[in-house]
Amino acid sequence: MPFFWFSRISSGLLPVIFLMLAAFPLCSQPPTQASIYGPVKKQDYLLGKFQPTQHPAFVKLSPLGIPVRGEQMLRREAADALRRMYQDLHREHPKVEFWVQSSSRNWFDQKAIWESKWNGTTLVEGKALNKSIPDPLSRARKILEFSSMPGTSRHHWGTDLDINILTNVYYQSGNGAVLYQWLQKNAANYGYCQVYTAGRKKGYLEERWHWSYLPVSKILLKDWKEEFGRNTASLKGFEGFQASGSLAPVYVESINPNCQ
Numbered sequence: 001m002p003f004f005w006f007s008r009i010s011s012g013l014l015p016v017i018f019l020m021l022a023a024f025p026l027c028s029q030p031p032t033q034a035s036i037y038g039p040v041k042k043q044d045y046l047l048g049k050f051q052p053t054q055h056p057a058f059v060k061l062s063p064l065g066i067p068v069r070g071e072q073m074l075r076r077e078a079a080d081a082l083r084r085m086y087q088d089l090h091r092e093h094p095k096v097e098f099w100v101q102s103s104s105r106n107w108f109d110q111k112a113i114w115e116s117k118w119n120g121t122t123l124v125e126g127k128a129l130n131k132s133i134p135d136p137l138s139r140a141r142k143i144l145e146f147s148s149m150p151g152t153s154r155h156h157w158g159t160d161l162d163i164n165i166l167t168n169v170y171y172q173s174g175n176g177a178v179l180y181q182w183l184q185k186n187a188a189n190y191g192y193c194q195v196y197t198a199g200r201k202k203g204y205l206e207e208r209w210h211w212s213y214l215p216v217s218k219i220l221l222k223d224w225k226e227e228f229g230r231n232t233a234s235l236k237g238f239e240g241f242q243a244s245g246s247l248a249p250v251y252v253e254s255i256n257p258n259c260q
């Protein structure tokens with residue numbers, strides 16, 4: 001009898017069922033523009049002009065049991081997938097070391113990195129580039145071998161992270177090789193993709209340590225191209241922009257085709 005059935009359930013299980021119904025749509029719905037950008041203006045989000053610590057979609061990684069260096073944050077969806085990936089890696093290879101070295105960096109962090117190389121405060125390959133490469137376009141290309149210009153790094157999206165060690169050679173032997181081979185085989189099952197692979201003709205050099213959570217970053221990449229792909233003027237706001245701003249779309253768009 002329905003009434004009897006309902007009253008039996010309501011005695012104990014009903015709160016649990018309500019909780020499941022409330023939680024299920026959050027887990028199952030694909031991200032939308034509204035859920036991605038939240039309170040931040042779309043253009044500002046796409047360039048990283050906001051504080052991840054104050055955005056409701058961002059969570060800290062260490063409380064989820066993900067090994068980190070320093071404090072690291074990602075979007076909730078990316079963090080949950082990363083936790084599952086790390087747990088499965090750890091189950092299969094308990095002795096392999098894995099940690100998140102770097103995750104969310106906003107426009108202002110990236111501007112500081114870029115400008116210190118641009119004006120020679122930070123040396124690149126032992127040289128102050130403002131003196132060794134006076135030509136602005138050549139100087140920008142040199143910095144772009146190692147660092148991205150503000151607004152183009154993907155690190156501000158909350159979907160991208162750097163693991164362990166930031167050199168390709170680390171992933172050729174020992175701990176790094178086991179880790180990298182496991183990720184190449186399995187990361188896609190969790191939505192993760194290596195953005196800067198070897199063999200591309202343009203863009204940033206190979207980075208075996210940089211991984212991106214595609215279910216969200218695909219949407220952000222598409223929106224970035226629409227907003228700035230043909231209108232680089234609105235990327236302004238850092239030293240060297242006049243010379244290098246037009247390079248931005250090439251570097252953002254020239255990624256592993258499997259990550260697009």
Ligand SMILES: [Zn+2]
Binds near residue numbers: 161210
């Ligand atoms: Zn990176």
